[in-house]
Amino acid sequence: ALFANKAVRFDGDKQAYARPMKPVLDGLEQLGARVEYQGEEGFLPFTITPPSVEFKINNFSEKIVQIDSSSSSQFISAMLLIGSRIPGGLELKHIGDTLPSMPHIRMTMDDICKAGGVVNMTSNAMWHVKESKIALSDTVTIEPDLSNAAPFLGASLIAGGSVSIPNWPFSSTQPGGLLPGILEKMCAKVSFEKTSDDAGIMHVESDGSIKAIPYLDLSAAGEIAPSIAAILAFADGPSELHGIAHLRGHETNRLQALVNELNRVGIGAKELEDGIRIEPSNHMHGEVMETYADHRMATFAAMLGLRIENIRIKNISTTRKTIPDFPGMWHRMLE
Template identity: 60%
Template sequence: MKAMNEHENDNPEAAWVAPNRNQPLDARVTIPGSKSLSNRYLILAALSSRPVTIHGLLRSRDTNLMIDALRQLGVHIDEQSKESTTVRIIPPDKSLQPAAHNLRFKGNVTIFCGLAGTVMRFLPALALFADAPVTFDGDIQAYERPMKPLLDGLEQLGATIRFTGQTGFLPFTITPPQHFAAHHVDIDSSSSSQFISGLLLAASALPNGIELHHSGSSLPSLPHINMSVSDIEKAGGTVMTNRQTNTWTVEHRDLCLPQSLTVEPDLSNAAPFLGAALLAGGTVSVPFWPQTTTQPGGLLPRFLSRMGATVDFPEESGIRYCRVVSHGDIHGLGNFDLEAAGELAPSLAALLTFADSKTTMLGIAHLRGHETNRLAAMVAEIRRVGADAEEMEDGIIIRPVDTRRLHGAVIRSYHDHRMATFGAMLGLRIGGIQVENIETTRKTLPDFVGMWKNMLSCDPTNALSA
């Protein structure tokens, strides 16, 4: 992977001035639907045996890329507008295709993945069931995101991969197999759980199912794999998980998602807003917080509580909230294993920049393969404002400093939505913070700037408006 250049995308003239806050908050913030669930539901709906209506779908760049890609593959998707959060997915009628080849999707198309991991790592497995080769391409930054473990798995199943750039990375073309070559697949998914999820989501459609083994020494973000398993089972699939051997066995099944389902709010995207209560003091509440969830963001309340906040889950008019109350004191987390929820790292790092003790954040080496090298990015931007951070092999160290040393700066986002929200969080306590390319937040939060401004207005949003 190309080394991160901390001065890439430096355009101070276009930087967004992050609001500073010197009084406590009192806000309710409604968070859009989960990207992780939205794109998993779209994949499974495309593989289902009947139409599916999804409510509360996130409408962002990543989900719109998924919808556009599925349409190219022959999936019919009804929506009132490009902003509609209710969509109806009508899968291709595979009964019209030659059964011997298990075909269901159109080939001879080019899928544009943007910078979306769930698009570039979930959709290629659907190319196994296309009637001709399928090409995958994306943003220039996407050319640095590893793809090889997933593609190794597809080759083991009989597909042919032709790379038109660097081997193991976008862009590439997948030629589907004439006959599926294997039932057992062995890959090293240490750099991303998405490689496992991408294969599992399509595995029920394989004529003999799959026995998928992870051969690596570590497995990041296991909750995301559990999310995929839960969603497959929701669609009528069968997945047997053996954590001792890191093996998943999926039987061949005709999937059938419920005819109507609703996407939970994105709990990881709640992190900047709930974290704002610790930075500014006061109260921030997020409605529609689920009682149970497979989202890694579901761990967030526990983490914020350890950092000194008071967290509870009141109900009002049948709606369950996550409410965070803080006086502005932030405690360090010591040696802190974040392997299960690495996507929370930038938001937690922004908070820990102001903590009263050291935190060693571990288990997040895989973040080097996200939208950018997030470990290097977090350390560079924490140092940029005068704080103290250090990159390690498996994580980062954030040490406390005299907050009088902290100063304004232009925070680089590196085309990474979570680094952009990281910068906004720093701005609540540090005057003179600007964030370059704040629009990269549209990847998962279509109106982050408007939501941030509304939160700071101390005029609670109507929780019933979602």
């Protein structure tokens, strides 16, 4: 919208209306765009009017944009992606206390460089993007979404057994790339079978014994928190997940949702300032699980159902947004 030839209106569904957008819109306003809200400030729907041609040509040089991206790394990534087209380049500064999901930002930087751009991170809170012409190569390889594998990998620990995931990259900037190490902390056996120079089959085996993790920092991989929480619900002691306060602003308030659903089936859980505490229980029972129109809450509930009888899940179809046939894949895994 910053480079459009006229105003652009953005809208979405009811769930999209709940997603905070203000940080990236603040950044666009600092670059001369005008944002008009048709509803609550900082949320959809809104209209963005691009800067004048004169502003674009004369006033972008050495421009510093400052935004608070504490609630999501996506705001930093969004600004980095437009930096190469800004005359004079872009200096971007994060002014919040914390910055979640750094692997996603590094992934964005890597893609910009692969397209011919130049971006440097001079500190954990400052980036410089040089003005440059960028273009994708004729062939682009897209890694599989590793975070989507988390429920399936976790199934091997909860149910006991083995799960194999093909095409697992040996090197990845994705947050899901942290899964092997985390699963090993919970006493899973992880091994790799090389099938190409860049990827292979990851095998995860477990006898169903799960070791608690007293303190796990998931600030770099908050999107796998629901799956990790489901596994630790059956651990040999209490566990705490930290660094994920930003999950309160995802598809739903995921921290509150996780606590609600764990408590619903008799598992102890409570919100912390930046995460949740999970206390396994011997008094678990089946219930109808809410998904909050959140795909990761739906897969979380399916994982609990591997060890708790009579779990039923509302709106399992919400998983279609990331895994089109999750129910079918889940059943085939268990056959």
